[in-house]
Amino acid sequence: MKFTRFKRFKKPTITLLAGFAAIYLILALSPYPELRQFRNRPVSVRYYDVNDTLLQILAANNDGLRREYTPYRQLDRELIRLFITSEDRRFYFHNGIDLLAVARAIQSNQSSGRQVSGASTITMQLARMISPHEGGMRGKLLEAFNALRLEARLSKRTILELYLNNLPFSFNTEGVTSAARYFFGSNLNDLNLSQKLSLVIIPRRPQLYNPHLNNMATARQSFLLAERLGYNLTEQQIAEALTNSQSFTYPFLMPHYINYLQTQRGPRTYERRLAADLDFYNYLERRMQFYLQGQEQYRLNAGAMVVFDNRSGQILAYIGSPNFFDDVILGQIDGVQIRREPGSTLKPFLYTLGLERGFEANDILPDIPTEFGTGAVGAVYIPRNFNERFNGPVRYREALASSLNIPAVYLLERLGVQNFTDYLLDFGFNSLSTQRGDLGLSLALGGANVSLFELTRAFSALANEGQLFRVQSDRNTRPQFIRVTSQKSAVLMASILSDRAARRRGFGDGVFFDTPFEAIFKTGTSNQFQNIWALGATPHYTVGVWMGNFRNETVIARTGSGLPAALVRDTLIYLQGANEVHPTFQSPANFYKVVEICALSGMAATPYCPFTLSEYVSFNQHLQPCNWHQADGSILYPEEYSHYLSLFNRYEQVSSQPSRLRFLTPNDGAVFFIDDRISSNNQALRIEIAGGNDSETFLWINDRRVAHFYGPPYRYHLPLARGNYWLEAENGGERAFLQIEVR
Numbered sequence: 001m002k003f004t005r006f007k008r009f010k011k012p013t014i015t016l017l018a019g020f021a022a023i024y025l026i027l028a029l030s031p032y033p034e035l036r037q038f039r040n041r042p043v044s045v046r047y048y049d050v051n052d053t054l055l056q057i058l059a060a061n062n063d064g065l066r067r068e069y070t071p072y073r074q075l076d077r078e079l080i081r082l083f084i085t086s087e088d089r090r091f092y093f094h095n096g097i098d099l100l101a102v103a104r105a106i107q108s109n110q111s112s113g114r115q116v117s118g119a120s121t122i123t124m125q126l127a128r129m130i131s132p133h134e135g136g137m138r139g140k141l142l143e144a145f146n147a148l149r150l151e152a153r154l155s156k157r158t159i160l161e162l163y164l165n166n167l168p169f170s171f172n173t174e175g176v177t178s179a180a181r182y183f184f185g186s187n188l189n190d191l192n193l194s195q196k197l198s199l200v201i202i203p204r205r206p207q208l209y210n211p212h213l214n215n216m217a218t219a220r221q222s223f224l225l226a227e228r229l230g231y232n233l234t235e236q237q238i239a240e241a242l243t244n245s246q247s248f249t250y251p252f253l254m255p256h257y258i259n260y261l262q263t264q265r266g267p268r269t270y271e272r273r274l275a276a277d278l279d280f281y282n283y284l285e286r287r288m289q290f291y292l293q294g295q296e297q298y299r300l301n302a303g304a305m306v307v308f309d310n311r312s313g314q315i316l317a318y319i320g321s322p323n324f325f326d327d328v329i330l331g332q333i334d335g336v337q338i339r340r341e342p343g344s345t346l347k348p349f350l351y352t353l354g355l356e357r358g359f360e361a362n363d364i365l366p367d368i369p370t371e372f373g374t375g376a377v378g379a380v381y382i383p384r385n386f387n388e389r390f391n392g393p394v395r396y397r398e399a400l401a402s403s404l405n406i407p408a409v410y411l412l413e414r415l416g417v418q419n420f421t422d423y424l425l426d427f428g429f430n431s432l433s434t435q436r437g438d439l440g441l442s443l444a445l446g447g448a449n450v451s452l453f454e455l456t457r458a459f460s461a462l463a464n465e466g467q468l469f470r471v472q473s474d475r476n477t478r479p480q481f482i483r484v485t486s487q488k489s490a491v492l493m494a495s496i497l498s499d500r501a502a503r504r505r506g507f508g509d510g511v512f513f514d515t516p517f518e519a520i521f522k523t524g525t526s527n528q529f530q531n532i533w534a535l536g537a538t539p540h541y542t543v544g545v546w547m548g549n550f551r552n553e554t555v556i557a558r559t560g561s562g563l564p565a566a567l568v569r570d571t572l573i574y575l576q577g578a579n580e581v582h583p584t585f586q587s588p589a590n591f592y593k594v595v596e597i598c599a600l601s602g603m604a605a606t607p608y609c610p611f612t613l614s615e616y617v618s619f620n621q622h623l624q625p626c627n628w629h630q631a632d633g634s635i636l637y638p639e640e641y642s643h644y645l646s647l648f649n650r651y652e653q654v655s656s657q658p659s660r661l662r663f664l665t666p667n668d669g670a671v672f673f674i675d676d677r678i679s680s681n682n683q684a685l686r687i688e689i690a691g692g693n694d695s696e697t698f699l700w701i702n703d704r705r706v707a708h709f710y711g712p713p714y715r716y717h718l719p720l721a722r723g724n725y726w727l728e729a730e731n732g733g734e735r736a737f738l739q740i741e742v743r
């Protein structure tokens with residue numbers, strides 16, 4: 001009998017609970033896209049430097065709305081209690097609708113004959129923020145339904161967090177954090193009790209209770225709230241506290257850098273704590289302005305720079321222009337990101353690729369008048385060195401360190417433009433991906449458009465033993481690296497770029513590269529002098545500087561790259577500090593053997609070589625003894641140099657040594673690309689043959705004889721057409737062969 005009564009009692013209870021569960025599931029699972037959109041609304045992001053100096057608080061929209069976000073765990077507990085006590089005493093005891101408050105509101109409204117209480121809970125107020133309505137019974141019912149849905153989906157903490165961070169205060173201000181700044185010029189957690197009480201009052205009637213506009217009305221209402229809540233404060237005390245409140249001035253520091261950060265995709269955040277240092281930034285900005293001062297007459301009035309930490313990939317400084325607010329120089333343009341011709345600053349990457357493809361630091365490159373390019377009648381590209389000199393045969397190390405142009409173009413022709421372009425893309429030169437069809441041999445001298453940002457980052461890999469970092473902006477980030485070239489090649493490249501003796505031919509003993517520690521440098525100037533560049537790095541830091549103007553006007557070529565190089569040097573010295581022990585680059589001796597070579601031929605030194613030096617060569621290289629210097633003091637040059645040297649009378653005794661018949665250019669297996677925008681009549685491939693004896697030389701292409709040479713130089717320009725070509729040279733019974741492809 002008892003069991004039967006229990007069963008009769010249990011069945012309706014279970015049914016009731018099941019009904020509540022079904023309602024709860026409907027509330028929790030019913031579509032609510034407005035909530036998702038609300039939670040994804042943009043917020044005002046706070047930016048701090050490495051020392052927690054506030055740099056900027058960005059507006060949440062284009063209208064300048066400030067809506068900062070503070071997680072619940074960081075909200076002031078007393079402020080939370082004030083809002084709950086004032087707005088919704090039973091917040092923790094209802095599911096979105098406070099039935100007691102509703103009953104009391106109905107009774108009060110009926111007894112007074114008008115609406116004096118709305119019985120809106122905090123959850124209902126949040127629901128109205130999410131889904132605004134025009135009021136009335138229908139709007140109120142929708143608000144109540146949405147409040148129930150919020151309670152079914154979110155915790156009480158989350159509801160409070162959303163409510164306090166989105167509460168409208170008018171004056172283009174939402175949320176208690178932004179309101180604390182606007183009305184009291186204070187961080188939220190630094191408010192005194194009087195200010196907290198006022199923060200609760202203001203949203204009720206923002207125009208009336210704005211302490212900046214109506215201090216006494218705000219103090220009066222705050223006092224009434226304090227009195228009701230049992231706080232021992234007088235109205236005069238509150239009024240004095242509000243009178244001492246100051247408006248907040250939003251800082252606008254590191255503008256170009258923060259603008260750049262806003263363009264980068266990343267997880268939604270309300271706060272960024274950067275690795276950059278405002279004091280360091282200010283120092284660099286002053287130094288840049290110092291070096292540019294008085295240079296306007298040379299059309300040199302703008303500059304940009306970026307500084308990386310090689311160990312972490314963090315941006316330590318980012319300056320887009322000398323003065324963001326200077327309209328005369330177009331100071332709001334970001335010089336770190338605009339793309340311009342980089343001049344000779346691409347050469348280190350070209351020579352590193354050469355090392356990867358088998359070239360050695362002692363190899364000899366030609367620095368003689370040379371025709372490159374695509375002219376059917378003659379070459380259209382004849383590069384010259386910056387100082388208008390030719391140096392004859394130069395060692396690989398010296399050609400790069402002194403930034404000689406002709407050896408660089410010669411090297412690129414040997415390696416291939418497309419191969420070099422692909423290599424640069426590996427180093428992060430993403431801007432080249434849209435320029436592939438426009439690139440030619442001038443790429444060796446900077447004939448492309450790249451940004452200072454990607455150029456400086458790429459240069460860091462040469463100082464970082466071939467590893468390219470992922471760029472980081474925030475502090476306390478985990479470093480990430482990818483290998484873009486071998487450690488062996490990068491270490492030797494650092495040796496070359498830090499070699500003061502090797503750069504003497506091109507730069508003399510300039511002071512711009514003098515540092516009390518090991519550092520690598522590279523400068524560059526575009527053909528029309530619109531851009532002058534300097535790069536510098538130690539094992540720990542990399543600095544890049546561009547100078548010129550934002551109107552793309554030619555800079556009068558008086559300063560060269562000295563000014564940006566001086567700024568790079570100053571920056572590295574500042575970063576390294578006064579430490580007596582500085583980091584050093586890894587020695588190439590870990591990857592190469594050291595040999596004594598002839599300074600002229602690059603071959604193993606003999607007793608007849610007047611000048612010798614030590615050089616790093618691969619362990620598997622066996623150097624032949626120098627056969628240029630003869631016992632009688634004469635010099636026997638290879639054929640490709642003897643003709644030039646005799647013309648220019650560079651040496652008293654000039655003769656050439658016999659050598660095997662061979663193609664100097666192009667390389668066997670090379671692939672060439674036709675530029676469809678240039679007339680086919682103006683595109684040709686230079687073929688050059690060397691060696692053999694003094695007899696006649698013949699050239700065949702695809703089994704057809706196309707040239708008959710009676711003496712050097714043996715040069716021929718092949719008009720370009722797509723297809724495969726088999727080349728054969730013959731001299732006195734000796735033959736040389738190669739195959740190329742034109743696409």
